[in-house]
Amino acid sequence: MTDTAMQEVLDSLAKMGKHWDLGVPVGRVWGFLLFKSCPVTQREIEEGTGYSRGLISISLRKLERANMINVSSEGREFCYSLNTSLTDGFRELVKRFLEDNINPMIELLSRNVDKIKDAKVRETFIVLLHEYERLNLAVRIFSRIIEDINTGRITVDMEHIEEEMQKKNPLQVV
Secondary structure, three states, X not given: OOHXXXXXXXXXXXXXXXXXXXXXXXXXXXXXXXXXXXXXXXXXXXXXXXXXXXXXXXXXXXXXXXXXXXXXXXXOEEEEEEOOOHHHHHHHHHHHHHHHHHHHHHHHXXXXXXXXXXXXXXXXXXXXXXXXXXXXXXXXXXXXXXXXXXXXXXXXXXXXXXXHHHHHOOOOOO
């Protein structure tokens, strides 16, 4: 792969890191690992990305938490390698979003709904609570579908899906 192509991939993964709310450095570090055929140390990642040791450390923790990298110990140093399963990583991000954002909001709304005196405001509050509960269900179903695809309980014929998408929107390039 040319340096230009490699840089385009790293830039794209950096954007993905930003969109997944992990941060640009996390995407770039993950991309750097993508181009390594063996586990690398934090120092090698620093040299390859130009990021500081602290930024690399934070990025590696986020990647590990999202199950997007493997960590092994070689002597006194840790080595990092890629977990190429984007779907596993994405499932972890979705699960974390549910745990960190949706569930706490459902708890907060549930705890406070009876404290609202204004009937119209309470009604709006209840509607919002139901929306969060529906979102909770949707996220859990989505996460389960990803797990089922990864474990082979559900098989996906991507060629057929792309054909169907093309039929529905022939102007869209897939």
